[in-house]
Amino acid sequence: MTLDRSWFTEPMESTGTAFSLKAEKVHEEQTPYQKIEIFKTETFGWLMTIDGCTMVSTRDNFLYHEMMSHPALNSHPNPKNVVIVGGGDCGTLREVLRHPEVASATQVEIDERVTRLAEQYFPELCEKNADPRATLFFGDGIQWMKDAKPGSIDLIIIDSTDPVGPAEGLFGKKFYLDCIKALGPDGMLVQQSESPLLHLGLIKEMHQAMREAGFVQTHLLHFPQVIYPSGWWSASIACKKAGPLASRLDEAAIAALDAQFYNADTHRAAFALPTYVRKALGA
Amino acid sequence: MTLDRSWFTEPMESTGTAFSLKAEKVHEEQTPYQKIEIFKTETFGWLMTIDGCTMVSTRDNFLYHEMMSHPALNSHPNPKNVVIVGGGDCGTLREVLRHPEVASATQVEIDERVTRLAEQYFPELCEKNADPRATLFFGDGIQWMKDAKPGSIDLIIIDSTDPVGPAEGLFGKKFYLDCIKALGPDGMLVQQSESPLLHLGLIKEMHQAMREAGFVQTHLLHFPQVIYPSGWWSASIACKKAGPLASRLDEAAIAALDAQFYNADTHRAAFALPTYVRKALGA
Numbered sequence: 001m002t003l004d005r006s007w008f009t010e011p012m013e014s015t016g017t018a019f020s021l022k023a024e025k026v027h028e029e030q031t032p033y034q035k036i037e038i039f040k041t042e043t044f045g046w047l048m049t050i051d052g053c054t055m056v057s058t059r060d061n062f063l064y065h066e067m068m069s070h071p072a073l074n075s076h077p078n079p080k081n082v083v084i085v086g087g088g089d090c091g092t093l094r095e096v097l098r099h100p101e102v103a104s105a106t107q108v109e110i111d112e113r114v115t116r117l118a119e120q121y122f123p124e125l126c127e128k129n130a131d132p133r134a135t136l137f138f139g140d141g142i143q144w145m146k147d148a149k150p151g152s153i154d155l156i157i158i159d160s161t162d163p164v165g166p167a168e169g170l171f172g173k174k175f176y177l178d179c180i181k182a183l184g185p186d187g188m189l190v191q192q193s194e195s196p197l198l199h200l201g202l203i204k205e206m207h208q209a210m211r212e213a214g215f216v217q218t219h220l221l222h223f224p225q226v227i228y229p230s231g232w233w234s235a236s237i238a239c240k241k242a243g244p245l246a247s248r249l250d251e252a253a254i255a256a257l258d259a260q261f262y263n264a265d266t267h268r269a270a271f272a273l274p275t276y277v278r279k280a281l282g283a
Numbered sequence: 284m285t286l287d288r289s290w291f292t293e294p295m296e297s298t299g300t301a302f303s304l305k306a307e308k309v310h311e312e313q314t315p316y317q318k319i320e321i322f323k324t325e326t327f328g329w330l331m332t333i334d335g336c337t338m339v340s341t342r343d344n345f346l347y348h349e350m351m352s353h354p355a356l357n358s359h360p361n362p363k364n365v366v367i368v369g370g371g372d373c374g375t376l377r378e379v380l381r382h383p384e385v386a387s388a389t390q391v392e393i394d395e396r397v398t399r400l401a402e403q404y405f406p407e408l409c410e411k412n413a414d415p416r417a418t419l420f421f422g423d424g425i426q427w428m429k430d431a432k433p434g435s436i437d438l439i440i441i442d443s444t445d446p447v448g449p450a451e452g453l454f455g456k457k458f459y460l461d462c463i464k465a466l467g468p469d470g471m472l473v474q475q476s477e478s479p480l481l482h483l484g485l486i487k488e489m490h491q492a493m494r495e496a497g498f499v500q501t502h503l504l505h506f507p508q509v510i511y512p513s514g515w516w517s518a519s520i521a522c523k524k525a526g527p528l529a530s531r532l533d534e535a536a537i538a539a540l541d542a543q544f545y546n547a548d549t550h551r552a553a554f555a556l557p558t559y560v561r562k563a564l565g566a
Binding site: 002003004005007009011013015016017018019020021022023041042043044059060196197222224226230231232259260261262263265266268269270272273274275276278 | 294306551
């Protein structure tokens with residue numbers, strides 16, 4: 001059966017899959033970078049799409065935002081200075097700033113309109129934007145990273161769209177080399193890395209590029225993300241230093257994060273790789 | 284945008300979500316119980332649907348079949364006699380029979396046509412049907428369980444469609460009471476229990492009904508299942524006996540299962556509950 005116009009649909013020709021939400025469009029604009037649309041869905045709250053791809057919904061963004069920030073922050077021995085590349089909806093920034101050990105968090109988003117629309121439709125994600133530790137910078141993340149003071153960052157979170165269009169340059173050795181330079185000796189990078197079922201080849205290429213750039217270790221974590229293709233998503237962590245990831249999993253600190261998905265158990269679970277993924281990554 | 288007729292779509296009005304696969308229908312029949320359709324998809328191999336709902340695809344069925352069988356089998360101290368209610372595609376039966384400790388596995392499927400079509404389109408799932416330990420019975424699982432010899436079963440796996448139509452009677456206290464009677468003293472039941480995001484209320488009701496029927500413990504496990512609504516699925520384990528679940532996780536035995544998703548790490552990870560699920564279940 002086919003869906004009528006009361007549904008938003010994201011068809012992905014490359015994977016032969018599509019996801020739909022019952023929704024009504026309430027806003028649409030073309031920015032210098034991309035087309036942003038806002039929908040009022042029947043069951044997922046507000047939905048923002050960019051160039052036809054789902055970005056963030058009220059109902060399920062906690063999965064992605066928590067898992068893009070807490071596992072990496074709790075794997076770094078001392079994450080004081082954090083930079084988010086992309087992440088214009090401010091949801092990752094909010095999660096990062098739940099960590100008292102973070103002294104500064106800078107969000108580098110190319111398209112200011114993403115943030116302005118998030119302030120309007122997802123105010124709960126923007127509730128830490130006025131935190132004195134937060135800086136919102138609007139500009140090109142690739143150039144920003146080139147210009148960053150060497151050794152000044154502890155954790156880089158790359159919270160971007162898919163590796164096509166404006167985000168393409170954020171996936172690959174050239175950008176990772178600039179990240180390594182900007183990171184301190186314990187530095188880590190975490191990047192959204194698509195679906196463990198649909199995009200395993202891409203994940204493999206990303207890890208290879210990270211290692212070629214000079215990161216000595218890469219790790220994959222995975223978690224549900226309902227509105228993204230396949231409903232199953234991943235992030236990749238790259239480390240400048242060898243050795244096991246730190247694991248600051250004290251229950252009191254984790255309870256204080258007030259997370260909905262994340263806890264010490266789901267932290268460990270996220271790093272438990274399916275056998276076919278282990279084999280593909282040679283892990 | 285809307286999808287043209289080159290896509291199969293399962294819209295779920297109750298959850299406001301829909302999933303689609305690029306696919307061409309190759310077979311359709313109405314059985315006494317339900318409408319079965321077979322599609323040739325572009326990227327997921329063959330797809331079987333029942334009454335318009337995705338049941339099984341070549342590409343991703345390993346997720347569901349492995350996680351419906353191995354965690355429960357490795358949580359029971361000595362699972363000799365296993366009964367599968369539903370499971371007509373034979374994929375769960377195949378996984379169960381990978382365990383050398385299983386002495387008999389009986390599949391009780393109401394609709395023989397599901398199995399006959401699986402033999403045709405999913406022969407790999409049927410490769411253990413001729414195993415001397417396997418019995419394929421076609422008939423009503425509810426009646427079968429009523430008539431089962433008391434104390435004769437170690438593990439019941441309820442691998443059914445959603446709790447509407449023919450499968451409705453498999454969810455609820457009345458059926459669970461018959462299961463308890465049929466189970467031995469260490470007996471366990473595992474049942475597919477829908478999406479942890481979309482159907483949390485149903486999961487809660489299931490666990491409550493299981494406990495009201497006399498199971499002393501219930502556990503939830505969760506895993507990705509791409510073609511099912513939300514891409515995130517769960518199973519519930521109910522135990523007759525109190526105490527921690529056994530955990531027969533020796534790496535050599537697990538490697539011999541030749542599973543694609545399941546291993547000792549993903550076993551443990553499946554039981555790691557998100558904070559909001561813990562709260563909802565009072566876990």
